[in-house]
Amino acid sequence: MSKYMLIMRGSEEGYEKFEEMDFTEVIAAMGRYNEEMVNAGVLVAGEGLSDASEGAVVDFSSETPVVTDGPYGEVKELFNGFWIVDVASKEEAVEWAKKAPLSGPGNKIEIRRVNGVEDFPQDNEWIQKETAWRKELGTE
Amino acid sequence: MAQGARDRVTGDDAGRRTVEAVWRIESARIVGALARYTHDFALAEDVAQEALAEALVAWPRDGVPRNPAGWLLATGRRRAIDAFRRHTALDERYAAFAHDLDEGEATSGAQGGAPASGNQIPDPERIDDDVLALMFVACHPVLSREARVALTLRVVGGLTTEELARAFLVPVPTMQARITRAKKTLAAARVPFEVPEPGDRAERLGSVLTVLYVIFTEGSTATAGDSWMRADLAREAIRLTRVLMRLAPEPEVYGLLALLELTAARFPARTGPDGAPVLLADQDRRRWDRGAIRRGRAALARAVAQGRGLGAYGLQAAIAECHAVAPSVDETDWERIVVLYEALGRLAPSPVVELNRAVAVSMAQGPEAGLVAVERLAGGALDGSYLLPSVRGELLARLGRTAEARGELLRAAELCGNGAERAVLEGKAAGLV
Structure with missing residues (x-):
């Protein structure tokens, strides 16, 4: 079993279309989807992100980092939220992603395996420190 | 030519993995819904497997359907109708089945507003009942323990026979035969497809919990394997x-979940770099899985909050929690562990629990007190087991009675059946000065 992050990504266009939908319906559809994953015992974590226009971007392209407000002009896709599922295979993560109540142009889910401690050399002092931090912070 | 053939094989393999993934997600609901339609668990499982086999041919060829669960359910229902038509002698059952089919279609039609195509997954509460009934039937007491384990993983977990065979290190035909036999046993005993009546429920739920616990322990004695490793059984x-x-939120279900999460939390630390087992006392606690500990403690808190007292799993979880929250062996609340073992011993008396209590006593009050508790177990069920001399040896060593300690540890090594553990005991005996 491995953990996979299902990353919700969308275009500006798809996002706008999403906003036209009935909010209670959107919540209900997402709720049913989340509940299905909880009932199947696979959902480990998940968060949704607020509007990108409320955020900021730090760009490291030039020597001094450049900060801009809101969605960055060149970004074609917005990162809107994520789920983490604990499943037997990448294919299973993909099948869960396919069940998400999303539609519209440019809306996507990217599936990425979450690295575990086992993916790093255990004798590295920073990896050992990280394990200790995780303990302090109570994160996985 | 050769290139083309290889591509096709690769494509089929990807297709097979997709079908297996869908099956893992949907099988419990599909088998559950089919069992409800047909009133026949064995038939439902057979036709579900036929639908799976058809998917393995059709999906890599035609692509995965838009609604894979609906496709599998519709195919399973068609095969069930075929089966009933073949067995026209069973008129009565066919009539009952046909009636239910009409009823089911009327329900799905009314709710979905769509034509009754027969491939709608029923409404969520009904699915929940079906999946719960499936668990109870797969863990029915008429079945042998290994049959319950195999059937549960197959119908509720959605593992294929090949995956099961790999996980339990038996040939595929052996696993196939085990499942066929289990289905025949259920049919012969006329086990109904339903959630048990309140009078039987507690006992039957106990059987389900035992099966889940057994699957976990099968997995926690892990050896490396291929895609379905035995360690994955513990996760499953x-x-x-x-x-x-989610289906039966009762205290012992939370208790078992807490025990499994808290035990699995230690998995990353339980073997050394050479694969040798590392005892609890020597484990690098920084490697324990904090997420699993958090989930386990949350589940235990839910069990406690129900205010009906902890059961045997809940008590074991509470003991595991004492270890999980302690920074080291010395800083562990051993007094509390002693009390928890005493409660566990009253609820589920066992010499192993008594021995564990004795070890906890030695940690809480010193080796002398522990030795007294261990001596009380002599002449009981643990005589002839390596456990008793191994604990006695440890305690004598801590008391500085080296010669006696060495004798006990060597006797324990002699009695121990497991090579790796024997080596640990012999190492300890040799290390005494």
Whole structure:
């Protein structure tokens, strides 16, 4: 079993279309989807992100980092939220992603395996420190 | 030519993995819904497997359907109708089945507003009942323990026969035969497809919990394997316990979930770099899985909050929690562990629990007190087991009675059946000065 992050990504266009939908319906559809994953015992974590226009971007392209407000002009896709599922295979993560109540142009889910401690050399002092931090912070 | 053939094989393999993934997600609901339609668990499982086999041919060829669960359910229902038509002698059952089919279609039609195509998954509460009934039937007491384990993983967990065979290190035909036999046993005993009546429920739920626990322990004695490793069985047991928790949120279900999460939390630290087992006392606690500990403690808190007292799993979880929250062996609340073992011993008396209590006593009050508790177990069920001399040896060593300690540890090594553990005991005996 491995953990996979299902990353919700969308275009500006798809996002706008999403906003036209009935909010209670959107919540209900997402709720049913989340509940299905909880009932199947696979959902480990998940968060949704607020509007990108409320955020900021730090760009490291030039020597001094450049900060801009809101969605960055060149970004074609917005990162809107994520789920983490604990499943037997990448294919299973993909099948869960396919069940998400999303539609519209440019809306996507990217599936990425979450690295575990086992993916790093255990004798590295920073990896050992990280394990200790995780303990302090109570994160996985 | 050769290139083309290889591509096709690769494509089929990807297709097969997709079908297996869908099956893992949907099988419990599909088998559950089919069992409800047909009133026949064995038939439902057979036709579900036929639908799976058809998907393995059709999907890599035609692509995965838009609604894979609906496709599998519709195919399973068609095969069930075929089966009933073949057995026209069973008129009565066919009539009952046909009636239910009409009723089911009327329901799905009314709710979905769509034509009754027969491939709608029923409404969520009904699915929940079906999946719960499936768990109870797969863990029915008329079945042998290994049959319950295999059937649960197959129908609730959605593992294929090949995956099961790999996980339990038996040939595929052996696993196939085990499942066929289990289905025949259920049919012969006329086990109904239903959630048990309140009078039987507690006992039957106990059987489900035992099966989940057994799957977990099968997995926790892990050896490396291929895609379905035995360690994955432990994860699968946790997943299935989470499923059960949603369907039957009772204290012992939370208790078992807590025990499994808290035990699995130690998995990353339980073997050394050379693969040798590392005892609890020597484990690098920084490697324990904090997420699993958090989930386990949350489940235990839910069990406690129900205010009906902890059961045997809940008590073991509470003991595991004492270890999980302690920074080291010395800083562990051993007094509390002693009390918890005493409660566990009253609820589920066992010499192993008594021995564990004795070890906890030695940690809480010193080796002398522990030795007294161990001596009380002499002449009981643990005589002839390596456990008793191994603990006695440890305690004598801590008391500085080296010669006696060495004798006990060597006797324990002699009695121990497991090579790796024997080596640990012999090492300890040799290390005494």
